[in-house]
Every structure is written in structure tokens, then in C-alpha cells.
Amino acid sequence: MEEGGGVTKKFLYVNRKAPYGSIYALESLEVVLIGAAFEQDVSLAFIDDGVYQLKKNQSTDGIGMKNFSPTYNALGDYDINKIYVDKDSLEQRGLSLDDLMNLTYEDENDNYAEKPSISLVNSEELAALMEQQDVVLSF
Amino acid sequence: MTLHIVNKSPFETNSLETCLRLARSGHCVLLFEDGVYGASKGTRFEALLTEAMQNCKIHVLLPDFEARGMKADNLIAGIETVDYLGFVDLVTASERVQSWL
Amino acid sequence: MASIDVNGKSVEVDEEGYLVNLSEWTQDAAKILSAQDELELTDNHWEVINFLREYYDEYQIAPAVRVLTKAIGKKLGPEKGNSKYLYELFPYGPAKQACRFAGLPKPTGCV
Amino acid sequence: MKLGIMVSEGPYQHQASDSAYNFTKAALEKGHEIFRVFFYHDGVNNATRLTVPPQDDRNIVNRWSELAKQYDLDLVVCIAAAQRRGLLDENEAKRNGKDANNIAEGFRISGLGQLIEAGIQSERLVVFGD
Structure with a gap:
């Protein structure tokens, strides 16, 4: 699908909220999936409680809400593979990369090798990343 | 510059x-x-703000500061006040706006 | 609320013919929904329907058409991984029609 | 300059929609162009014409409608968020078999792509929310 009139901008989706407690996380993911059709240069950042969105083993049976965490695994199919997790936020919460879902994508330029989508970044790297963006959508 | x-x-x-x-700097x-509330004098965040400045x-x-019962002289020294028109100017003077919801 | 009769069991569908309760989906329900569109489901249709159901089961979303096309191409071969093929099978579009037969949620009409 | 606005909170519950309105109005007064105001999350509730605030309070919905009329603003309500929260125009009511619609004058319901387009077309995008 060709959208957006040929302009490519750098879009950053900033996720700072935990899932389930409010709908921000779920509806952010919906924007990311729809936005993928516009073929922009998309990055996702998970900061503060946003890192909880990527926690593995989410199970919502007991709260009667849809578990949307499996959908993050589909991001690779949507060519979204630049997922940045703020290292400070993760560590402050007693978590490490092993506690997060293993999100991957297939690299078309490397014989469809499966590669990790998540990068852990420190404050300086994250600040530098933010400074490269044209559009910052906050959730 | 980011706002x-x-x-x-x-x-x-x-x-x-x-x-x-x-x-980042600048x-x-x-x-x-x-x-x-982060802009008012005497809170435990004053040092953080002063350092950031x-x-x-x-x-x-x-307008938001005054609505909450505070006046310009309650501000930490160095913090500047703007109205909505000034808010617009800050947006247009920046390269991108990052909202910290 | 409208309903369809699946082997004597009444299954609710909405105004546009999507199942109200996704858990009520059966292969027979898919056959009845497709018959209403005057479409007979062949093995080729079932490949796509089954793929959609597996995709939904794994990721909790219906794939966008281009994602579906790419994935079908990878799984079933390039001759099937194109929108022409998918639209020939599902004239009202793989996103709407195939998802309806597959018992997936109704697309919101989002783009 | 061409600006885009996103409003992510409902009226009255949170100040975000007041801030967005005051900002939008100030930008227009300064002669800037507002490419689009996009209402998402509970922000879609800014578009219900069924609100009845007390007379001594601001009417947030009418205020948007009037601004839209005055400046020919494009006020877009996200369809997916709107469906969840019971906000419908005539077409959507029909498509979903509902017996009423409630969208206020000056707003239109459309897809999330409109937000992405606002990001692409606007020189700055400002998000107001909680």
C-alpha cells in the first residue's frame, strides 16, 4: 500500500505506560500496526513503565481482558524491527532482557536470517536517537 | 532543538x-x-531543576501556574514564563516536540 | 440480531455477517457464510482461512493484507503470494471476506 | 507553520483537551495553519454532541465545533477508538446496527492513518494527553 505521498519521515513511538492499567499501551500498538502501511522510518522506544509492555509470560485469564502481548511478536512481519528499551528503566524495575519477549524479524538483506528486534540503550544513546526524529508520538 | x-x-x-x-544540552x-508544580520554589525537586537549567x-x-494559586515570584529563579502564544512560539522554534505523558 | 443456522444450532452474526462470538466458529459455519456470498470453499480457500486462523491464534490480530500476502507467499509459494490470487479467491477482499469466513474479528476500517 | 495536534484524553476528566484547545486557538491567532486535530484514546469523547455541561462551565464540545467552523479545521476522530467508546456517526451506526449516532458538528470519523498522515504533513506534531 502506498500512502503518505512519497515522503519518508522518522517516526518515534514513545511508550511509557504499563499494559492493562490503561488502554494507552494497546491503542499505541494499534497505531504502530496501521502506521506500518505508510512505509515511514519507524522506531519504538519503551521507557519507564512502558518496558512492562514487553514482559514475557503475560496471562490475562484472571482479569477478563484480552492478552495483546503476542501481537508484539507480529511487529517483525510489519517491518518494524527497531525497538529500543531504556536500560535504566528496565534495571530500576529489577528486570533484564531475559524477562522480555524475544522479538525478532527476518532480515531480507541477509537471506531472511532471524535477528533480534530489541536493543537495550543507555540514556545517552536514547537521547541521541530521539534527536534524530521528525515526529514523536507519545503514549 | 527539541521542545x-x-x-x-x-x-x-x-x-x-x-x-x-x-x-540534551540546548x-x-x-x-x-x-x-x-515542578517549577515552584522550595520543593524537593528544586535542585534537580536548578541543575537541569x-x-x-x-x-x-x-496560566496553569496561576490557576493553581501560584505567582511568578513563586518560581525557581531562572525559569521563564510563557502564555499560550509563547507556547506556540516554543513549538515553532523547535525541531520536534516530545510530550512526556 | 441476525443469525445463521449451523447444523441446527443458531449462531449470531452482526449486520455485516461477522460472527458475534468468535468461539462459535466451526468449519461448517465458514461454509454457510461463504454460501451466503455464493462462494464454494475449495482447498485453496481453506489454505488461506486456516492460515488466518493460525496467524490470529499466534498473534491475536488479523494480518494486514500485505503481511498476509508475504506470509502466504512464503508458506504456500510465490504463485499464491500475491494480491491478485487472494482477490480471485475472495472477491470482497482477503481482509474483510476471508476474515469473516475464518471467524476473526471484524476489521475496524482503520486506514 | 503547519501544525498537527493529537488529543488523547476526554473532555472534563483531564485538562489535556483544554490545553489542546487553548494551544490550537493561540496557534490559529498567530496565523499558523492547523493541518488536523486528531482525537484518539478517550479523546474521541470530545466529539459527542450529547454532552450537557452546567451553564456556568465551558462547553468543550461546542467550543471545538465553533473553532472548526471559524477556521475550517479538520477535526478527526479515530474510528477504532470511537467504536470502543460508543461514538458513532450515521454511517457507522448503520454499519454496526446501532439505533443512534452522536457525533458533533465539525468532527468526522476516520481511520488511524489520518494520524500518521498528520505526522507526515505537519511540520510539528504536538500530543496532549495523560
């Missing part, structure tokens, strides 16, 4: 702290809505 806009009281969430951690920060310019949306 960071913070609408949360620092006592409620860590939006302001994370914002200041990730803001960036601007605007405190508005409940975020204005060595690298960043900090503004407060005066």
Missing part, C-alpha cells in the same frame, strides 16, 4: 525526571498542567 513538554506533577509520576535525564522544557532552558505556562 519537551511535561504535564505531570513530579510528585505524581517520574515524567519530569525521565525528561530531564533524556533532554533543549527546551515547558512545564504545563500539573507539571507546573545549566544545560536546558525551562519554561512554565503561566
